[in-house]
Amino acid sequence: MDFEQLVVYTNSIPGHSNLFLNSAMSVLTLQFGQCGNQTGHHLFSLISQDITRSNSCYSSESTERWFRIKPDDSCVARAVLVDTEQKVITEVKKKQWAADSVWKYDEANIIAHSGGGTGNNWAYGHGKKGPELKEMIMESVRKEVERCDTLRATLNLLSSAGGTGSGVGSYMVEAYRDEYPTKTLLNAVVLPYSSGEVVIQNYNTLLTIANLYDVSDMFIIFQNDHLHKMSVNLLKNKNTELHDLNDLIAVKIGSLFQPLERSESSRIHDIISHLTPHPQYKFITLKSAPHYPKEVCKYEAPLEWNVLVRHMKQTLRVSHLDNEPLLDWEMKSPRTHNSEHSLVRYSPCVSNLLVSRGSGASDVKHTVGLSLDENVLYPQWVPEGSRCGHLHHNRRFMDMDKFICLATNNSLIHYSFNSIVEKAWKTFTHKAHLHPYTKFGVEAEDFVEAFAKLENVIKSYKEIK
Ligand SMILES: Nc1nc2c(ncn2[C@@H]2O[C@H](COP(=O)(O)OP(=O)(O)OP(=O)(O)O)[C@@H](O)[C@H]2O)c(=O)[nH]1
Numbered sequence: 001m002d003f004e005q006l007v008v009y010t011n012s013i014p015g016h017s018n019l020f021l022n023s024a025m026s027v028l029t030l031q032f033g034q035c036g037n038q039t040g041h042h043l044f045s046l047i048s049q050d051i052t053r054s055n056s057c058y059s060s061e062s063t064e065r066w067f068r069i070k071p072d073d074s075c076v077a078r079a080v081l082v083d084t085e086q087k088v089i090t091e092v093k094k095k096q097w098a099a100d101s102v103w104k105y106d107e108a109n110i111i112a113h114s115g116g117g118t119g120n121n122w123a124y125g126h127g128k129k130g131p132e133l134k135e136m137i138m139e140s141v142r143k144e145v146e147r148c149d150t151l152r153a154t155l156n157l158l159s160s161a162g163g164t165g166s167g168v169g170s171y172m173v174e175a176y177r178d179e180y181p182t183k184t185l186l187n188a189v190v191l192p193y194s195s196g197e198v199v200i201q202n203y204n205t206l207l208t209i210a211n212l213y214d215v216s217d218m219f220i221i222f223q224n225d226h227l228h229k230m231s232v233n234l235l236k237n238k239n240t241e242l243h244d245l246n247d248l249i250a251v252k253i254g255s256l257f258q259p260l261e262r263s264e265s266s267r268i269h270d271i272i273s274h275l276t277p278h279p280q281y282k283f284i285t286l287k288s289a290p291h292y293p294k295e296v297c298k299y300e301a302p303l304e305w306n307v308l309v310r311h312m313k314q315t316l317r318v319s320h321l322d323n324e325p326l327l328d329w330e331m332k333s334p335r336t337h338n339s340e341h342s343l344v345r346y347s348p349c350v351s352n353l354l355v356s357r358g359s360g361a362s363d364v365k366h367t368v369g370l371s372l373d374e375n376v377l378y379p380q381w382v383p384e385g386s387r388c389g390h391l392h393h394n395r396r397f398m399d400m401d402k403f404i405c406l407a408t409n410n411s412l413i414h415y416s417f418n419s420i421v422e423k424a425w426k427t428f429t430h431k432a433h434l435h436p437y438t439k440f441g442v443e444a445e446d447f448v449e450a451f452a453k454l455e456n457v458i459k460s461y462k463e464i465k
């Protein structure tokens with residue numbers, strides 16, 4: 001569909017003439033490897049469900065952001081899918097061809113080699129598969145960029161632990177940056193379970209973050225351990241599987257990036273600049289609530305906004321004595337009674353953005369002022385007024401009475417990175433498992449450089465006081 005057709009389509013929605021011209025802001029999503037492709041499919045499915053709940057300004061804005069409409073009226077995700085094996089893509093295709101799927105991927109944007117993956121080898125992905133696939137991927141990317149009237153951001157979805165998402169993904173993000181030096185680049189990176197997976201996942205994570213760091217504007221970090229606990233504790237999924245984690249990832253990303261009430265600060269690139277005011281601090285985590293098991297959702301009494309906001313603040317708690325994180329409050333359901341006491345300490349923040357979705361949020365604005373903007377949460381150098389933003393939409397997100405998401409750039413991230421870097425360093429000092437990397441041109445000096453970069457990130461976050 002060309003620009004004019006899209007204007008006609010968008011303006012055909014009753015009561016919304018010229019809407020398109022006001023709100024044309026698109027996001028291009030690049031899905032890499034198993035994790036990137038599976039989470040991407042969950043994300044587009046969630047957004048399409050959220051959209052189909054109404055035929056409104058919100059829906060058309062969201063459609064324009066994430067999808068394009070083809071001349072045959074089919075709804076196509078603004079996405080490019082990349083993998084070095086067929087298995088996952090074949091599964092994803094099966095799902096999207098299901099009779100009830102109202103959206104599709106563009107077949108021309110699926111770049112899946114029939115090899116057997118990279119065997120969790122970042123260097124193979126980065127040094128061999130990336131260069132091999134680069135032109136095909138960039139060809140699809142260029143076409144998708146041209147199809148966006150205004151491209152607001154490119155969102156890369158990948159896990160840091162495998163070899164395709166991490167290696168091909170970081171190679172392609174660098175290639176994208178070379179070609180589009182001024183476009184906003186955002187990575188949603190899934191960190192592996194801390195135990196029980198492959199030994200070299202720590203090397204892969206180290207190399208991924210270090211390589212993406214300079215060329216990216218912002219990272220949203222997800223941790224499989226954390227998502228798993230949320231799924232077990234809050235959603236009561238005893239046998240949690242990856243797709244349960246992906247549901248949570250999709251809800252979190254969707255709640256941040258679905259349309260918001262228009263204001264100077266609600267455009268995606270404004271959200272990103274607010275959250276990453278300094279190039280030394282680019283890592284965001286998304287806290288959200290409430291999360292209920294599907295079957296009890298409709299029976300839960302609606303919570304007050306102030307309860308949800310207080311709950312978000314509690315997720316930033318650290319222990320008073322040694323500044324270690326406490327049991328993460330995101331694993332608990334929001335409580336109506338206040339359990340604040342003087343011994344509580346919070347992880348210092350560089351910036352926060354609270355997004356509330358649902359009706360009657362005039363009181364939430366008041367509460368934000370009181371609780372998420374307090375001096376105790378920020379170092380002195382963060383100016384008042386740029387600490388905690390608040391954006392809202394009255395529309396119910398995914399049909400929930402109220403939903404809240406706190407995008408937070410705070411010191412807690414250094415614990416996760418530190419544990420990965422420590423494990424990687426231990427393996428590295430024994431010169432263990434280096435051969436698969438040197439074979440594809442990643443030498444000890446490259447590791448040392450990556451360690452230095454990540455240690456610097458850890459130090460910056462650790463020293464926020
Ligand atoms: N949350 C989540 N994590 C996933 C998913 N699939 C894989 N992972 C995690 O991702 C890591 C493995 O990376 P994959 O994405 O499978 O690897 P890949 O990018 O396909 O690379 P290779 O298969 O090694 O070429 C492990 O830490 C898995 O726990 C998923 O669908 N959701």
Ligand SMILES: [Mg+2]
Nearest residue numbers: 033034117164
């Ligand atoms: Mg794979």
